[in-house]
Amino acid sequence: MAEEKELRYDPAAIEPKWQQRWAADPKLYAAEPATSGKPKYYVLEMLPYPSGQLHMGHVRNYSIGDALARHMWMRGYNVLHPMGWDAFGLPAENAALKNNTPPREWTLSNIAAMKRQMQRLGLGYDWATEVTTCLPDYYRWNQWFFLRMYEKGLVYRKKSKVNWCPECATVLANEQVIDGRCWRHEDTLVEQRDLEQWFFRITAYADELLAGLDKLEGWPEKVRTMQRNWIGRSEGTEVDFTLEGGTEKIRVFTTRVDTIFGATSVQLAPQHALVAALTATDPDLNEKVAELLDQQKKARETGDLGAIEKHGVPTGRFAANPYNGQRVPIWVANYILADYGTGAIMSVPGHDERDFEFATKYGLPIVEVIRPAGQTTPVELPFLSEEGVLVNSGEYDGLSCEAAEKKLQEVAMRGAFGEATVTYRLKDWGVSRQRYWGTPIPMVNCERDGLVPVPDDQLPVVLPPQIEITQQGGSPLGRVPEFVNTTCPKCGGPARRETDTMDTFVDSSWYFYRYTDAKNSNAPFDPKVAQYWFPIDQYIGGVEHAILHLIYSRYWTKVMRDLGLIVNDEPAQRLFTQGMVIKDGAKMSKSKGNVVSPDDMVARYGADATRMYALFAAPPDRDLDWQEDGVAGVSRFLARVWRLVTKYAPLARSASSEAQNSVQTGLALKLLRKLHQTIAKITLDFGGRWHFNTCVAAIMELVNDLQAADAQLAAGEVPAPVMRELLRSLVLLLAPFAPFLAAELWEELGGDGGVLRAPWPKSDPGLAKEDELEIPVQINGKLVAVVRVAAGADPKTIEAAALADEKVQSRTAGKTVAKIIVVPGRAVNLVVK
RNA sequence: GCCCGGAUGGCGAAAUUGGCAGACGCAGCGGACUUAAAAUCCGCAGACCGCAAGGUCGUGGGGGUUCAAGUCCCCCUCCGGGCACCA
Numbered sequence: 001m002a003e004e005k006e007l008r009y010d011p012a013a014i015e016p017k018w019q020q021r022w023a024a025d026p027k028l029y030a031a032e033p034a035t036s037g038k039p040k041y042y043v044l045e046m047l048p049y050p051s052g053q054l055h056m057g058h059v060r061n062y063s064i065g066d067a068l069a070r071h072m073w074m075r076g077y078n079v080l081h082p083m084g085w086d087a088f089g090l091p092a093e094n095a096a097l098k099n100n101t102p103p104r105e106w107t108l109s110n111i112a113a114m115k116r117q118m119q120r121l122g123l124g125y126d127w128a129t130e131v132t133t134c135l136p137d138y139y140r141w142n143q144w145f146f147l148r149m150y151e152k153g154l155v156y157r158k159k160s161k162v163n164w165c166p167e168c169a170t171v172l173a174n175e176q177v178i179d180g181r182c183w184r185h186e187d188t189l190v191e192q193r194d195l196e197q198w199f200f201r202i203t204a205y206a207d208e209l210l211a212g213l214d215k216l217e218g219w220p221e222k223v224r225t226m227q228r229n230w231i232g233r234s235e236g237t238e239v240d241f242t243l244e245g246g247t248e249k250i251r252v253f254t255t256r257v258d259t260i261f262g263a264t265s266v267q268l269a270p271q272h273a274l275v276a277a278l279t280a281t282d283p284d285l286n287e288k289v290a291e292l293l294d295q296q297k298k299a300r301e302t303g304d305l306g307a308i309e310k311h312g313v314p315t316g317r318f319a320a321n322p323y324n325g326q327r328v329p330i331w332v333a334n335y336i337l338a339d340y341g342t343g344a345i346m347s348v349p350g351h352d353e354r355d356f357e358f359a360t361k362y363g364l365p366i367v368e369v370i371r372p373a374g375q376t377t378p379v380e381l382p383f384l385s386e387e388g389v390l391v392n393s394g395e396y397d398g399l400s401c402e403a404a405e406k407k408l409q410e411v412a413m414r415g416a417f418g419e420a421t422v423t424y425r426l427k428d429w430g431v432s433r434q435r436y437w438g439t440p441i442p443m444v445n446c447e448r449d450g451l452v453p454v455p456d457d458q459l460p461v462v463l464p465p466q467i468e469i470t471q472q473g474g475s476p477l478g479r480v481p482e483f484v485n486t487t488c489p490k491c492g493g494p495a496r497r498e499t500d501t502m503d504t505f506v507d508s509s510w511y512f513y514r515y516t517d518a519k520n521s522n523a524p525f526d527p528k529v530a531q532y533w534f535p536i537d538q539y540i541g542g543v544e545h546a547i548l549h550l551i552y553s554r555y556w557t558k559v560m561r562d563l564g565l566i567v568n569d570e571p572a573q574r575l576f577t578q579g580m581v582i583k584d585g586a587k588m589s590k591s592k593g594n595v596v597s598p599d600d601m602v603a604r605y606g607a608d609a610t611r612m613y614a615l616f617a618a619p620p621d622r623d624l625d626w627q628e629d630g631v632a633g634v635s636r637f638l639a640r641v642w643r644l645v646t647k648y649a650p651l652a653r654s655a656s657s658e659a660q661n662s663v664q665t666g667l668a669l670k671l672l673r674k675l676h677q678t679i680a681k682i683t684l685d686f687g688g689r690w691h692f693n694t695c696v697a698a699i700m701e702l703v704n705d706l707q708a709a710d711a712q713l714a715a716g717e718v719p720a721p722v723m724r725e726l727l728r729s730l731v732l733l734l735a736p737f738a739p740f741l742a743a744e745l746w747e748e749l750g751g752d753g754g755v756l757r758a759p760w761p762k763s764d765p766g767l768a769k770e771d772e773l774e775i776p777v778q779i780n781g782k783l784v785a786v787v788r789v790a791a792g793a794d795p796k797t798i799e800a801a802a803l804a805d806e807k808v809q810s811r812t813a814g815k816t817v818a819k820i821i822v823v824p825g826r827a828v829n830l831v832v833k
Numbered sequence: 834g835c836c837c838g839g840a841u842g843g844c845g846a847a848a849u850u851g852g853c854a855g856a857c858g859c860a861g862c863g864g865a866c867u868u869a870a871a872a873u874c875c876g877c878a879g880a881c882c883g884c885a886a887g888g889u890c891g892u893g894g895g896g897g898u899u900c901a902a903g904u905c906c907c908c909c910u911c912c913g914g915g916c917a918c919c920a
Contacts, residue, residue, distance in 0.1 A: 225836065236920080299918095334918095423919080543915090546915085627845065629859050630844095685849095704857090778900085783853055
């Protein structure tokens with residue numbers, strides 16, 4: 001009875017046992033110092049928000065990273081594999097409102113719960129380097145960076161139109177507004193408000209952020225494209241049109257200055273500064289402009305700005321084209337964006353689709369100024385190509401578009417009515433949040449000295465621990481007098497602290513540097529240590545961070561480099577974005593009711609089976625369809641491994657020599673060959689392709705082969721040293737995917753030092769090579785037979801073998817073999833007529 | 834509209850350079866073991882025709898290149914994601 005029990009694979013017994021043993025060995029997953037002499041490898045999964053529960057997306061993300069980390073440890077690398085918590089943010093305040101729990105308490109207990117889940121999953125993190133962004137020893141460095149950036153002119157304050165989410169009761173960055181809605185509240189329309197805000201000058205690095213993308217070859221093309229679009233660099237020309245009957249200039253931005261002789265109107269955004277002046281005396285016009293503004297606002301709110309119907313009103317005023325003095329009407333239009341370019345455009349209906357649509361609607365003239373080279377008759381309008389020559393453009397006629405652009409820019413510069421410019425879609429990063437649970441901005445406002453930075457020796461500006469969270473608007477910190485009231489660091493007089501906190505994306509912009517030196521209380525990190533570990537060798541996370549986090553952290557890296565803290569230009573060498581976890585055709589979410597709890601899976605099948613299924617069900621970059629039956633299947637497989645290894649472990653342990661020294665023929669050779677093929681396949685995949693689904697499949701094949709030979713193995717047909725190599729290697733191959741079972745079986749096989757420090761098996765190409773091959777024989781491209789030939793057989797031998805085959809002979813009898821194609825090692829094809 | 838992915842059995846998927854389509858797993862069917870069941874083990878399994886031997890068709894659709902196409906080229910459809918009056 002006792003024996004029978006022992007033969008059952010019982011993850012509920014094995015896994016907690018190893019979890020405890022690992023917890024008792026804090027050095028196990030710890031990185032070694034730079035002096036270790038080993039090559040370094042920094043593998044990082046994106047740190048989670050401590051919501052309280054891991055979801056399957058986390059499990060998948062961390063299973064990928066942990067498999068890689070374990071593999072690299074076994075390959076002898078000095079591995080840094082840390083974990084932390086993106087612990088500031090609004091949900092903690094919402095929870096405080098709902099449950100009357102302080103945000104700090106709520107957050108820290110969630111962290112404890114999720115950490116337990118991670119440990120139960122057997123994820124190999126070095127908890128000594130854990131980073132929790134809501135603790136003062138971390139966020140003081142956010143403040144420190146803020147001050148350094150302030151000194152460098154990278155932080156500034158201005159009153160501006162900002163995105164306001166009524167639900168969050170705070171400002172949002174542009175990056176946090178999706179289709180006019182809040183990124184956290186899909187149903188909540190974002191409002192525009194005028195507020196004094198702190199900004200990070202990310203646009204100062206726009207060009208470098210863009211250029212750097214070309215060098216990030218280890219990043220998915222998709223992410224690079226998204227960032228390129230987001231930065232939205234556009235080269236063009238700014239040109240001043242002169243207001244008729246006034247001195248004002250109307251500066252327009254265009255990427256097609258070569259078409260300027262075709263401009264038949266100037267279009268202003270409803271918010272354009274000039275509009276108010278032009279409409280001041282005309283209430284009727286004023287009302288119409290208000291309508292345009294309203295349409296634009298509505299379209300922005302519903303997210304389909306692109307589908308807005310174009311409306312415009314003529315102002316009755318005119319402007320002069322600076323190149324030829326031509327008089328064109330000034331309109332106000334709802335499709336002109338105030339915050340892009342100069343908020344004013346020249347309308348060239350002959351060569352711009354939108355302008356064409358607008359001009360057609362309102363009966364404005366449409367003039368041809370570009371024509372395909374060599375064509376003598378007018379071209380059909382609108383003609384949108386940039387390949388052509390100028391017509392109807394006075395002295396510039398006959399120039400190519402490209403040449404005309406250069407020439408016209410020069411003329412504008414000389415005439416001081418315009419210049420070549422670059423415009424970006426990217427805006428500066430607004431970081432002020434009117435929330436409590438975030439990093440206090442380290443500035444004070446003195447009645448005498450104005451804005452004064454908090455000196456370094458007064459950091460951190462600590463968040464008051466006890467605060468009543470209410471739904472009142474405005475910054476909660478503003479209602480805490482003992483926080484607000486302070487003295488001016490400059491004059492010692494009374495002053496008020498800044499009460500806004502920083503966007504939580506500040507926290508995650510540099511957290512991965514802190515891991516390298518997490519306990520440092522004198523600096524954010526030691527530059528020498530960071531230099532050793534950076535850039536991150538492999539960063540793994542969801543594609544949803546392609547713009548927000550991944551652009552901010554690239555920016556931060558460049559700023560830190562210019563502050564002299566680091567030497568790398570980019571944070572991560574390689575980025576991997578894993579697919580989503582799907583169930584029943586939809587992304588797992590509470591609202592869809594299709595959430596599978598990792599805890600349930602672990603309780604039912606164990607951590608190994610849960611993790612291994614997450615790697616087996618699909619390649620990591622694709623979406624994964626969660627099917628619980630599949631987890632059960634992986635669990636059955638692990639049980640099979642367990643029975644097989646425990647059954648033959650005594651035999652393997654009895655081996656007194658290495659497998660190389662024993663005779664390798666028959667079954668032993670066959671199994672060793674399969675083993676070495678499997679090692680080669682998996683090792684190759686870890687090198688970058690990462691199709692862990694096929695790695696697991698390959699291990700299954702190996703186990704199937706061993707299982708099929710069970711009777712012969714039991715009869716002792718395979719010598720002990722070979723069994724030892726087979727089983728040990730099997731366990732080592734399994735170790736990155738099923739760490740608990742591997743640890744247990746490694747011990748069972750008498751392996752010492754723990755499986756994580758055991759060297760990754762090496763494939764012997766001589767052993768892996770087949771000595772006989774099956775070659776498909778086709779006739780006119782159709783498979784008719786398979787012939788066996790020696791591995792190195794020359795084409796003649798293969799051809800002869802193919803022709804000798806019975807089926808081939810019967811198919812070719814009485815016919816002419818016109819041609820024989822032999823691809824050695826691959827195929828034979830007979831062309832028969 | 835533009836830019837990325839993707840479409841292969843009942844299901845998740847595999848095929849790394851153009852060379853046996855469907856590895857591996859799930860679900861299914863049959864068998865062994867068992868009084869029985871569970872567990873385990875062995876076997877079958879793309880579709881259609883056929884008792885069988887065997888044959889025909891088959892990787893979203895249409896065309897093409899090639900001795901040979903899931904894979905390369907052209908056109909189209911559908912699904913997922915991103916961007917979108919950005920002048």
